[in-house]
Amino acid sequence: MDNQATKMYLQIVRELRLLIQSENIKPGGKLPSERELVERLKVGRSTVREALRSLELLGLIETKRGEGTFLTDFRNHKLVEILSTFILQDLKTVKDVHITRQTLEKEAIRIVSGSPVLIDLPVWDSLLTQLSEEGKVHREDIIRELLILSNNRLSLKMWFLLKQYGEEPYQGYSDVTENVYIQQLLQAIKDGEIEQAVQSYNAWTDLLTKGRENV
Amino acid sequence: MDNQATKMYLQIVRELRLLIQSENIKPGGKLPSERELVERLKVGRSTVREALRSLELLGLIETKRGEGTFLTDFRNHKLVEILSTFILQDLKTVKDVHITRQTLEKEAIRIVSGSPVLIDLPVWDSLLTQLSEEGKVHREDIIRELLILSNNRLSLKMWFLLKQYGEEPYQGYSDVTENVYIQQLLQAIKDGEIEQAVQSYNAWTDLLTKGRENV
DNA sequence: TCACATTGAGTGGTCAGACCACTATGCAAA
């Protein structure tokens, strides 16, 4: 019936976004019933429900049996609002996604490197050891550790989202050069050398990005 | 059949996690087909699909028509736990919002200051003039200009959102000290002195934030 | 009139079955 590459339920998620906007449905407000959405969007109910379930798991909507579906009242949960734009709207420019993501990563590096407590954690030595013994450490493992330690859940959450919705631009590019940068980064963090750490990060990232086209 | 308060599809999400663990399905690995899950979990296929769709929107799984459902290629299944935790309870602090926002602002400053083209724009002189003549420039005007010039729509959008949904911690705090920092910032941008610009920004922001803590 | 019980419409929750579109696989034909 529908050869679209984009899956129907994602289409519906977008439609819902527009609907909420055009009908000015506010947090706590009621959305059209599933059966009404079926008519208006000309899709099956199960498909509508797949879209709604996804949004519910994300905390964007709330369903009450016998009553209806409601926009989550996130007056106190602004996080959700931010997440919703990521999910509901298209992040077109891949480049923007990558840069923003790198911004978050760099800030995490700055925060961690600037914390006397965090730079003394054994994890850095552990990673350095792994690097020298196994010859490889996954980029994501390091970055994730940094984001988590920087202790900003909002940033961490955004990072996850950006990571998911922007394709991974860093291919398995393991070679000696990369390992040097990684080692520099880890060492700089250990030493609390903030700008040196960022610089190593940049060099590392540039190396991995270079393999790609002039995006 | 099921009067449980917990919704079935959430139950299935949990079951899936257990299943992944017990069968040691690794990232990239294949999950049981929808029809097999129906038999094993004794539920309807649409219910299974609701659970799968949610996980897909979260980026935890990936589905390929004609092939099957696969675990997204994460390094650690710890990610799943972390994400789940986020979904279940959204602990956010206003502080996180502010810090994340400042991260975006600082990156914009770095980008603009590092661009020979951007630092030569007349807008900086214009703002400096306004500052000396009128004795005041709105913080938001400057920051917005920076964000826009940094030419990253995603960051700009995120910034707007954070600004809108996180309360504004910086209110009319105009005094001589603040103007000094603003002037330093603008001058540093003009000169292309990246770190000096960031430093001025930090001092400026600290000043405004400090005034608020006493409230 | 008032308080309470009943009923019915509307809504989300779940299930079963039916197609469709796509993919991989194995077997038969060249």
Next chain:
DNA sequence: TTTGCATAGTGGTCTGACCACTCAATGTGA
């Protein structure tokens, strides 16, 4: 051996049917 095609298996979608629940209109008895 290589090629081509039929087929089984998979996700994608739709339909219709119940169930469980909520709410408000309705009805009923004191």
